[in-house]
Amino acid sequence: MNIIEESFTTKKPKNSKLLPKIILASIVLIVIAIIGIVMTLSYLKNATLKVYVDDKLQTDLADMLVEEGSTTYVPIRDIASYLGYESYSGDYAERSEEKNKCYIQSNNEIANFVLNSNKIYKLEMQASNASYKYFYSKQPVKAINGKLYISTDGMESAFNVSYNNTAENRIDIYTMDYLVQSYNAMVLDKGYAKINQEFNNYKSIFESRLIVETDEKMMGVIDLQGNVIIEPKYSKVTYIPETGDFYAVNNGKVGIISKNGDMRVQILYDSLQLMDMDAGLYVAERDKKYGIIDVRGNTKLYIENDQIGINISPFEQNDIRNPYLLVDNLIPVKKGDYWGLVNKNGEQIVDFQFDSFGYIANSNRDALNLLVVPNYNVIVTCKDKKYGLINSSGGEVFPTRADDIYLSIESGKRHYYLNYNNNRNDIEDWLDSIGVKASGNSTTTNTNTSTDVTSNETVNENTNETTQETQS
Numbered sequence: 001m002n003i004i005e006e007s008f009t010t011k012k013p014k015n016s017k018l019l020p021k022i023i024l025a026s027i028v029l030i031v032i033a034i035i036g037i038v039m040t041l042s043y044l045k046n047a048t049l050k051v052y053v054d055d056k057l058q059t060d061l062a063d064m065l066v067e068e069g070s071t072t073y074v075p076i077r078d079i080a081s082y083l084g085y086e087s088y089s090g091d092y093a094e095r096s097e098e099k100n101k102c103y104i105q106s107n108n109e110i111a112n113f114v115l116n117s118n119k120i121y122k123l124e125m126q127a128s129n130a131s132y133k134y135f136y137s138k139q140p141v142k143a144i145n146g147k148l149y150i151s152t153d154g155m156e157s158a159f160n161v162s163y164n165n166t167a168e169n170r171i172d173i174y175t176m177d178y179l180v181q182s183y184n185a186m187v188l189d190k191g192y193a194k195i196n197q198e199f200n201n202y203k204s205i206f207e208s209r210l211i212v213e214t215d216e217k218m219m220g221v222i223d224l225q226g227n228v229i230i231e232p233k234y235s236k237v238t239y240i241p242e243t244g245d246f247y248a249v250n251n252g253k254v255g256i257i258s259k260n261g262d263m264r265v266q267i268l269y270d271s272l273q274l275m276d277m278d279a280g281l282y283v284a285e286r287d288k289k290y291g292i293i294d295v296r297g298n299t300k301l302y303i304e305n306d307q308i309g310i311n312i313s314p315f316e317q318n319d320i321r322n323p324y325l326l327v328d329n330l331i332p333v334k335k336g337d338y339w340g341l342v343n344k345n346g347e348q349i350v351d352f353q354f355d356s357f358g359y360i361a362n363s364n365r366d367a368l369n370l371l372v373v374p375n376y377n378v379i380v381t382c383k384d385k386k387y388g389l390i391n392s393s394g395g396e397v398f399p400t401r402a403d404d405i406y407l408s409i410e411s412g413k414r415h416y417y418l419n420y421n422n423n424r425n426d427i428e429d430w431l432d433s434i435g436v437k438a439s440g441n442s443t444t445t446n447t448n449t450s451t452d453v454t455s456n457e458t459v460n461e462n463t464n465e466t467t468q469e470t471q472s
Helices: 003-007 014-047 076-083 152-159 176-181 184-189 199-207 313-318 427-433
Strands: 050-053 066-068 071-075 086-089 101-105 109-114 119-124 133-136 142-144 147-151 161-164 170-175 209-213 219-223 228-234 236-240 245-250 253-257 263-269 271-276 281-286 289-294 299-305 331-335 338-342 348-354 378-383 386-391 396-402 404-410 413-420 423-426 436-439 442-445 457-460 465-468
Touching: 071 076, 071 142, 071 152, 076 086, 076 101, 076 147, 076 152, 076 170, 109 152, 119 152, 147 152, 152 161, 170 176, 176 199, 199 209, 199 236, 209 228, 209 236, 219 236, 228 236, 228 245, 245 263, 253 271, 263 271, 263 281, 281 299, 299 331, 313 404, 331 348, 348 378, 378 396, 386 404, 396 413, 413 427, 423 427, 427 436
Parallel strands: 050 170
Antiparallel strands: 066 071, 071 147, 086 101, 101 109, 109 119, 119 133, 142 147, 161 170, 209 219, 219 228, 236 245, 245 253, 253 263, 271 281, 281 289, 289 299, 331 338, 338 348, 378 386, 386 396, 404 413, 413 423, 436 442, 457 465
16 A cells, blocks of 8 residues: 555544444433333323222222222212112202212112211112111211212111122122122032022121021021021021111021121010110010010010000101101100000100191191101100190190191291191291290200190280290
8 A cells, every 4th residue: 555545544533432332322222211201101001090899990990099098088979880789969868959968879778868977767669657767887978079978887778789899909899699699609609509699688788797598498607608697597697787786587586696697686586676786676466466675585565555656657758767766856656546655765754645746737728747857856746636735854845735846848948837726837946936936856955944734825816926834
């Protein structure tokens, strides 16, 4: 090679070897970035809360849940359709449109909710002469952005579902029917014919119990592993949702057995009916006579009466939920031809002296049937076609001499009236005037004012007020 050739030889740039390295590094960085993005998206996907109903993902439900401290709330009406219920504003019995109330309804039952209350009433739709039952949620119903919400424990009881938040970022909600059907195979494998299909009996699944039938139509109770809790030797077993116990029938007699298989009430009675969950009291029937026992079988009222509890169907507008317990304290009892009242301890509060309780409207078009004036906790009495008022302590607020005591709904507002001596008196105004003050659903009475009123009533026709004087 000569000097000229050396002079014209092309020299390679110094960075020519760096370019492939830069490209390779860029590719590596891009791959790492892609992997990072994929992993991040995967993490975010896995970290996103998922809600399943009967093992089916419901993408909308996660956004409905509201966390407040350790409590999770669900919107009652929004979640209803996911759990097999219709939902409505107002109260079922009142058919109102009040926004502070709502109810849900299925083919089998309804549940009523009221803002700021944790007492939720349920009514079975298919049962004849069914009365309201109730349960308590841990937290009261609350309003969030104009909607009514219930805590998840309240949702479980109201909608008959199981709520599980045991897996990270996953919530499982199981309906009662789905849970029961999932145990069909186990029940058959254990030698039983089937799970009993009565609606209320299905609810025992939430106590980890199943009511089963044999091929011979005998019934018993097993747990979810198939272990026998109550031997299948009874002609009928019925779950009591309010207590978790079971009615058991043998040879036409009924008793109560606990969810652990312990005999609570001996099988001695012709019928038993839970009358109040909080008090743990039952109406017991034997030989067409009635009394009251507690959950341990102790007698509170001897079985010697002709009727306990009254027919509340004529008093639909009174919003009375329990035919056995009036004004939260008094139990209507009939002996012979007359009615009296006892308290939850079986103590006689009002003697057997009334023909009936409540006013049944007849000729007055504006008058509606009336049994109680709720905010004052007074009961309407009837004797010889005259009417009076007694309070929750059994004290006579107005003697049974009024011509009419009735309810009237005017412009959507309830009014209670008493007709006496050709004068119509507003009962609430009159009760206030004699010192009986309303406070929510309880009554406080001015102790300086006698509520044991006798025959010396006078009516001031100018003011339309009734005054009372005690008998000297």
